[in-house]
Amino acid sequence: MNQSFQELIKHKFPDLSRGQKKVAEFLVNFMEKGSLYTAGQIGKEAGVSETTVIRLAYALGLNGFSDLQELMRKEWLSSAESKEAASKPAAYSAAEEKKIFDEWLSPVDEKDLSQAVDALIKSDQVYIAGFRESHTAAYWLYYKMNQLRNHVLLSFPTGFLLETLCNLTSASTVVVFSLPRYTKEALEVAQQAKKQGAKVIAITDRRLSPVGQIADITLLAGTTEHILSLLALSQIVMSSMQKRDEKTAGKRQEHLEKLYTEQGIFLE
Numbered sequence: 056m057n058q059s060f061q062e063l064i065k066h067k068f069p070d071l072s073r074g075q076k077k078v079a080e081f082l083v084n085f086m087e088k089g090s091l092y093t094a095g096q097i098g099k100e101a102g103v104s105e106t107t108v109i110r111l112a113y114a115l116g117l118n119g120f121s122d123l124q125e126l127m128r129k130e131w132l133s134s135a136e137s138k139e140a141a142s143k144p145a146a147y148s149a150a151e152e153k154k155i156f157d158e159w160l161s162p163v164d165e166k167d168l169s170q171a172v173d174a175l176i177k178s179d180q181v182y183i184a185g186f187r188e189s190h191t192a193a194y195w196l197y198y199k200m201n202q203l204r205n206h207v208l209l210s211f212p213t214g215f216l217l218e219t220l221c222n223l224t225s226a227s228t229v230v231v232f233s234l235p236r237y238t239k240e241a242l243e244v245a246q247q248a249k250k251q252g253a254k255v256i257a258i259t260d261r262r263l264s265p266v267g268q269i270a271d272i273t274l275l276a277g278t279t280e281h282i283l284s285l286l287a288l289s290q291i292v293m294s295s296m297q298k299r300d301e302k303t304a305g306k307r308q309e310h311l312e313k314l315y316t317e318q319g320i321f322l323e
Contacts, residue, residue, distance in 0.1 A: 059126075060082075060126045060127050061083060064082070064115070074103045074107040077101045080101075082097070086127055087131055089124070090132075095108075163274060163275065163288065167274055172296050175256075176204070176300045179206065181206065181228050181229075181230065182208045182210070182229045182244075182248070182253075183207065183230045184215060184240075185212075186210065186214070188234075188282065189285065190212040190232075191285075192286055194209060202307065203297060210240075210244065214240055220251065221251075223251040227248075228256060229248035229253050229255050230258065232258045232259075233257060234259060234276065245266045245269055249269060254271045256272045257274070258274050258276060258285065259273060
């Protein structure tokens with residue numbers, strides 16, 4: 056057989072049963088375990104029966120589980136040798152990336168984060184504003200927050216509707232992304248929100264930025280040079296919200312999954 060293990064899986068995957076697909080994905084992601092584990096151990100890890108693991112081998116056109124494992128073992132050993140040859144530059148690169156990521160998150164104050172999460176959970180509505188380059192992060196936060204709670208609104212990339220801001224109340228929260236070069240729209244949204252009595256959370260680079268000066272809560276992004284710093288901070292906010300209000304978030308996600316299934320939005 057000229058095909059590699061991963062090529063074979065990719066070629067045969069659409070024709071596999073649901074259980075066989077679970078095994079195949081486990082083996083692709085954990086080839087070392089697949090090369091060493093018994094069929095029973097693999098089945099337990101993948102959440103299927105030992106029989107399903109064995110049937111996968113036949114579904115791939117092999118003579119049995121031993122042939123499947125031998126094919127995996129060869130590819131895993133070859134991959135391990137390649138990784139070892141490139142280990143030094145790879146390790147350096149990973150260390151550098153981790154250092155940058157840590158710098159993005161180092162300014163986050165736990166007290167500020169806790170207050171922000173509490174406000175986002177308890178608010179009657181959340182309005183998220185981000186303009187120009189910051190709109191990418193604002194949209195991501197808007198999309199993810201809609202999976203956890205209702206009444207979440209989003210600004211346009213270059214402006215906002217006063218008719219939307221008019222609906223804000225003293226029980227509302229407005230999240231404003233504001234990084235250099237600071238836009239007047241970000242400041243205007245924050246000012247209008249304050250007039251309406253809403254709580255303002257600024258995601259910015261310094262506490263004394265134009266929006267930071269008037270915000271009730273300020274979450275600091277570690278760098279202004281990369282959009283990923285905003286996304287990393289937004290992810291922390293979302294993870295904290297989900298853990299803090301697990302019951303409500305779980306019910307909404309369950310309802311969404313039902314709608315996704317009914318509409319056939321996702322392939323798997």
